[in-house]
Amino acid sequence: MTARALLAAVAIGLLGTACAGAETDGPPEINYGRDICVQCNMIISEIGHAAAYRLEDGTEKKFDGVGEMVLHGREHGELDHAEAWVHDFWSEEWVRAEEARYVPTLAIGSPMGHGIFAFATAERAVDFAAEVDGDVIDWAAVLQLPIGNGLVGDIHEGSQQTDMTPHSEHGSGSDETEEQG
16 A cells, blocks of 8 residues: 555545544433433433533533533533533423523422523423513523522522423413412
8 A cells, every 4th residue: 555545544534533523413412311410410310401511522411400500510611612402391302502591480399409491482481481470581691590509599589389290282371270269
C-alpha cells in the first residue's frame, strides 16, 4: 500500500469515526426505571418530569426533574455549555429547554419537591397555570429561580399540595375537584 493510499484510508477512517460520534442530535436517551439522576442519585421513573443535557464534549447528564437539572448545572457551571432538554408534563414529549414554557408551583408534588413543570407550548402552560393558580415563565426565568433545599423558594407561599396526575387529555375543560360545602 502506498503512503498516499494509507493516508487516504486513515482520513476516511477518521471521518467515519467523527460522523459516528456526531449522533448527538435530539435529547439524550433515558432508560426509565434504570437510569439514575446525577444530582440526587434517585432512579428516574417519571417521564413527565425527567430532564437531561448534553455537554459540548458529548457527555450526557440525566435528571429526575427540571429543578435537579438546574441545580446540578449551576453547581458545576455546565448549563451555559449544554444542550438542555425537558419533557412536557402532560404529553411527555421531549422539548428543548429554551423552547419550553414552565409553571413553578408547590401545589403539586414533583421529584425532589422543586415544583417546576415544563410544557411544549405556551397554551399548555397557561392551562396548567390556571389549574394551580400559577404563573408561566420561560427558560431564562427558570434559571433565575431560587432552587435549593428541594424547593423553588416561596413562589406560592401557602399553596397546598394536590394530587394531579399528568395525562395528555388535560385542557378538556372538565373539573373533577368541586368544593364540598
